[in-house]
Amino acid sequence: METFVQQILNGLVLGSMYALVALGYTMVYGVLNLINFAHGDVLMIGAMVGLSILKLLDGAFPGLPGGVQLAIAIVGAIPVTMLVNVLIERVAYRRLRNAPRLAPLITAIGVSILLQTFAMMIWGRSPLPFPQLLSSDPIMVGGAVISHTQVLLLVLAAAAMVGLVFLVEKTRMGRAMRAVAENPRVAGLMGVDSNRVIVATFAIGAALAAVAGVMWGANYASIQFAMGTVPGMKAFSAAVLGGIGNIYGAMIGGIVLGIIESLGAGYIGDLTGGFLGSHYQDIFAFIVLILVLTVRPSGIMGERVADRA
């Protein structure tokens, strides 16, 4: 029972990170029908910039409380990732907006490699340690353990999601986004500047990825230039699981995938009689992805028939 509670907690933490990244995938997909393959690397850029800010802070204002440092790192990383993502859209995707499928897809992969390469040039190849900023005393929840960092992560993710829902449902920009997602041509006729909407979508997605990236670093204490690939793929799986294009779907899909993954990692040893161990954790996301795509391509929340699946 204790393992179960623990794995559910771990799954929630993991899942809320996936959800933050999955939102970026799903929003871009909603307006452009494009998978932004480079989104996982935007998360990595967020983590790297966050770490650099922390180092600067350490030099300039030593002795700042850890929570404040972390807050500054997140707030500082957001504009950088926004700029990066908007730049990606401008350089790599805008010219290919009406091109056949394969072209933007391959460009996106190219952009992903380029981001990793630039990160490699700036921050080096080896993993960098991410400082422990919050108290390392464990918090006990019904026999299971959760760290301060993880609690903060859950709070931040929840806040970001509530904020996003408010933005999409209640503001003018949100309405414009929904209109473009529904039908870009008609939205244009109604006076919506679709380019602005698309840029805003990329920027918002990047901000969420920055939060996820810095918290990823804080949670796992180590970051590297290639760290974005696997979370990116899993977040995409989460978006598909929830129903791609649907923001509620991305949130639910993220959490569900996180829980599946940590339960799977916790119990795979028992299930296979010790043949497979917990280092097979990473395969669950892909199995879920393949299952969802073959059985129910529209995902949990998707009502739209995925015409390309």
Added chain:
Amino acid sequence: MALLTFDTVHKPRQSYASMAVLLAVMLIFPFVAAQFGNSWVRILDMALLYIMLALGLNIVVGFAGLLDLGYIAFFAVGAYLTGLFASPQFAALLESVVNYHPELQDAIVRTFGEDVRTNGIHLSVWFVVPLAGLVAALFGALLGAPTLKLRGDYLAIVTLGFGEIIRIFMNNLNDPINFTNGPQGINLIDPIRIFGVSLAGEAGSRATVYIGGFGMPSVNAYYFLFLLLCIVTIFMTSRLQHSRLGRAWVAIREDEIAAKAMGINTRNVKLLAFSMGASFGGVAGAMFAAFQGFVSPESFSLTESIAVLAMVVLGGIGHIPGVVMGGVLLAALPEVLRHVVEPAQQALFGKVVIEAEVLRQLLYGLAMVLIMLNRPAGLWPSPVKEDRPAAALAKEEKEESEA
């Protein structure tokens, strides 16, 4: 490309002449390059392996239009199979089996003789290579089966996941039963031995291979073997392209629903594309393992899959000579740059500012982005328009109509 043409449809005579010239150059090349050191021939060996991979991937991506981002998994399957069946690794496998199924171990030892227990299995190249091709083809079909309904982006991400799954298994299948030896990889893989001649050179010959009294360095011997395999691959893929099956692939690439309506069994045809493409990858993997004598999961990362895709894209999706050129450019160029750029930086700045490995990645990324933005049909697109993917043609047509 004005001098050399491989357009056998429009200019048959010129294209056969070009092929002959190219072949002659390729045959002389190692003897010239060897004067400057074996490392240059070694680079060429690897480039030839990558060309084989790119040609195999070209079947899947170029002909059938199925974007496969996990292609390196088949290369890995071939390489690991060779590692298991042509090295002492099998002895380690037996040792770990004994705790679980002693009777299985006894059965294996009885079949292969007591030697298996200490030396492992050393199958001949004539078994290993077809086996690698077959098993890789099987894996290709295995990957294809659940993804038959998927297209485009979804397929790309699922294949990417498949590649990762294979890599996770390679990394972890050393416990409790030791198949892959985990992150350490498999060592001491037998070199290729053709009619009793080892291509790594006999012991004490300082890696010199003697064929009929004629000696050459080991890398040269491998070069000729890989060259032969590449030619076979080119021949097979070009025959495939213009076969019934090849036409069916193109039909699926351009419009799957229409293809289905015309009576093409899209399921079988897609599965064939996956497994045929994969089998070339498997054979290349077996060659790679024998050539290196060593395999580890590091050689089969996602970056490598993307590298092979970049070769196909850069050269010209669906156009065999283009793909070969893309392979040469992206496989050999970074290695050449490594020999030129790092010393040059050393001389200019006194230190290495951009490492060769970084430069390699930069090249791959830039190649994919710039080509897709500016020349979606690749640097060397097919002269026959119907052989180019519509995806690549659209931009040109737009420009023509604007002009």
